[in-house]
Amino acid sequence: MKVSYFPGCTLKNKAVMLDEYARRSAEALGVTLEEIENWQCCGGVFTTSKDEVATKLSSVRALKDAALKGQPLVTVCSACHNVIKQTNYAMLTDPEFASKVNRYMAEEPYNGETQVLHYLELLRDTVGFDAVKEKVVNSLKGKKIAAYYGCLLLRPAGVMQMDDPENPRIMEDLIRALGAEPVVFANRNECCGGYVTVESPALAARKSADVADNAKAAGADMIITACPLCRYNLIKNGSELPVVYFTELLAEALGVKEDTNE
Amino acid sequence: MNNKEKLLKEEILRMSGVNPVKCMRCGKCSGTCPAYDEMEYHPHQFVSMVESGDIEPLLESKSLYRCLTCFACVDRCPRNVEPAKLVEAVRLLAVRKQGANHLKPEDVAAVLDDDTPQQLLVSAFRKYAK
Numbered sequence: 187m188k189v190s191y192f193p194g195c196t197l198k199n200k201a202v203m204l205d206e207y208a209r210r211s212a213e214a215l216g217v218t219l220e221e222i223e224n225w226q227c228c229g230g231v232f233t234t235s236k237d238e239v240a241t242k243l244s245s246v247r248a249l250k251d252a253a254l255k256g257q258p259l260v261t262v263c264s265a266c267h268n269v270i271k272q273t274n275y276a277m278l279t280d281p282e283f284a285s286k287v288n289r290y291m292a293e294e295p296y297n298g299e300t301q302v303l304h305y306l307e308l309l310r311d312t313v314g315f316d317a318v319k320e321k322v323v324n325s326l327k328g329k330k331i332a333a334y335y336g337c338l339l340l341r342p343a344g345v346m347q348m349d350d351p352e353n354p355r356i357m358e359d360l361i362r363a364l365g366a367e368p369v370v371f372a373n374r375n376e377c378c379g380g381y382v383t384v385e386s387p388a389l390a391a392r393k394s395a396d397v398a399d400n401a402k403a404a405g406a407d408m409i410i411t412a413c414p415l416c417r418y419n420l421i422k423n424g425s426e427l428p429v430v431y432f433t434e435l436l437a438e439a440l441g442v443k444e445d446t447n448e
Numbered sequence: 449m450n451n452k453e454k455l456l457k458e459e460i461l462r463m464s465g466v467n468p469v470k471c472m473r474c475g476k477c478s479g480t481c482p483a484y485d486e487m488e489y490h491p492h493q494f495v496s497m498v499e500s501g502d503i504e505p506l507l508e509s510k511s512l513y514r515c516l517t518c519f520a521c522v523d524r525c526p527r528n529v530e531p532a533k534l535v536e537a538v539r540l541l542a543v544r545k546q547g548a549n550h551l552k553p554e555d556v557a558a559v560l561d562d563d564t565p566q567q568l569l570v571s572a573f574r575k576y577a578k
């Protein structure tokens with residue numbers, strides 16, 4: 187099957203392997219990620235103010251592109267997913283906001299028709315974790331893995347609707363499907379410090395250390411994430427555990443980590 | 449509340465869609481806020497101060513730039529008040545003023561390193577500058 191795909195600016199630069207492993211793994215699972223044409227940066231963070239219209243147009247254009255193809259819109263980066271999903275929710279539920287946005291849209295208006303999926307949801311709901319499990323060629327048996335959700339995948343829960351925001355399991359279920367053992371830790375849904383790392387490095391350092399130390403104390407030997415900024419903050423602030431993208435683990439288990447196309 | 453305060457309050461409520469009257473002053477938003485230690489005014493104070501029109505101190509406060517947009521206060525408020533949306537509206541009013549950008553392109557070199565993800569810079573500019 188084919189889905190529309192919004193990679194985002196970081197996945198074209200500093201997090202290029204998050205994207206590569208996602209594409210290769212999807213192919214191995216029978217899904218083609220069709221990158222939408224001329225996508226623009228989502229802006230990194232959603233702005234909740236109702237009078238912020240221009241800053242949301244790039245997301246709406248991506249959503250509309252997927253709607254015209256009749257495909258769901260898939261993202262891998264937690265931040266892109268959060269921005270696009272919250273924008274779509276505003277288009278669907280706030281007619282006044284939607285009408286302002288639609289003044290910028292050529293031809294037909296867009297009103298929130300597109301299904302917005304994170305790559306993890308694609309694995310869980312479209313492919314199915316059982317099907318993922320069947321395709322595993324290198325079981326990750328013996329690895330103890332802490333899934334770090336952070337904020338962006340889960341909150342605000344009423345909009346994101348991915349999982350229970352206080353007791354999520356989607357990444358733990360993926361870890362199990364890959365043959366490894368998930369390690370649940372208290373800080374898995376707390377903030378890493380995010381963009382405040384440019385404003386108050388000390389605050390971000392404390393938040394990131396709380397997460398990394400807590401995962402280590404819970405007995406994990408690695409941390410996985412879907413967010414380039416979480417990964418950056420955790421590593422920069424001294425995580426003793428390796429912090430890797432969940433797609434790398436997936437590609438490894440599916441036997442597509444090494445590129446065979448070159 | 450004088451007329452200026454009233455207008456400012458109305459604008460913030462319109463931008464945010466928040467109704468501060470719903471707040472029951474339980475403090476749960478501030479209790480869960482990861483930026484609490486570095487804030488001069490905490491999320492529950494944003495709610496009560498906007499409600500009473502005491503907005504000038506918020507506009508001047510560094511608390512605006514410590515909020516992580518983590519939405520913990522939004523999800524954990526038992527009354528669905530959504531304090532983060534007030535913080536956002538006040539911050540926008542602050543940075544939208546001429547010359548009031550909190551982060552400037554010339555500040556960036558000092559925070560860059562070889563691994564800085566693009567996401568960090570676009571997010572910071574979206575929150576701190578107009």
Ligand code: SF4
Binds near residue numbers: 495
């Ligand atoms: S958690 Fe909600 S009800 Fe409680 S003080 Fe904060 S805004 Fe008010």
Ligand code: SF4
Binds near residue numbers: 520
């Ligand atoms: S969104 Fe901002 S104010 Fe609310 S809990 Fe997070 S850091 Fe605190």
